[in-house]
Amino acid sequence: MTGLVLWEPELQLVLSAYANDVLLAVQDPGDLARVEACQAIYSAASSARVNWVKSSGLAVGDWRQVSSLPPVLQTIRWSTDPLLYLGVYLSAMHPSPPENWQNLEGGVIEWLWKWTRLL
Numbered sequence: 173m174t175g176l177v178l179w180e181p182e183l184q185l186v187l188s189a190y191a192n193d194v195l196l197a198v199q200d201p202g203d204l205a206r207v208e209a210c211q212a213i214y215s216a217a218s219s220a221r222v223n224w225v226k227s228s229g230l231a232v233g234d235w236r237q238v239s240s241l242p243p244v245l246q247t248i249r250w251s252t253d254p255l256l257y258l259g260v261y262l263s264a265m266h267p268s269p270p271e272n273w274q275n276l277e278g279g280v281i282e283w284l285w286k287w288t289r290l291l
Contacts (some may be wrong), residue, residue, distance in 0.1 A: 199244065209291055224247045225247050227249070230264060231252050252265075
């Protein structure tokens with residue numbers, strides 16, 4: 173959460189923004205160290221925080237050595253299994269994991285039925 177306080181005579185306005193479900197793609201572990209450094213600067217300036225312990229990472233390629241990452245990034249739940257992001261499974265091994273297609277037809281039919289009730 174970031175906050176901005178605007179002061180007017182006899183009025184205090186606080187603007188807050190929440191950023192959840194952010195997806196970040198990097199090509200090598202060195203990029204992750206730079207991401208963490210940029211995030212630390214942003215946090216210092218904005219008071220925004222990343223809950224690294226609640227974060228997930230999809231390890232792709234041959235750099236799966238978590239111990240070589242900066243300590244804060246080692247707390248991320250790293251996995252080579254498909255990662256669920258906004259209801260869609262992302263995978264390094266399969267362009268579209270089968271989990272993405274399970275119950276898809278039923279879900280679409282359910283949404284269409286809900287939408288038609290609005291008419």
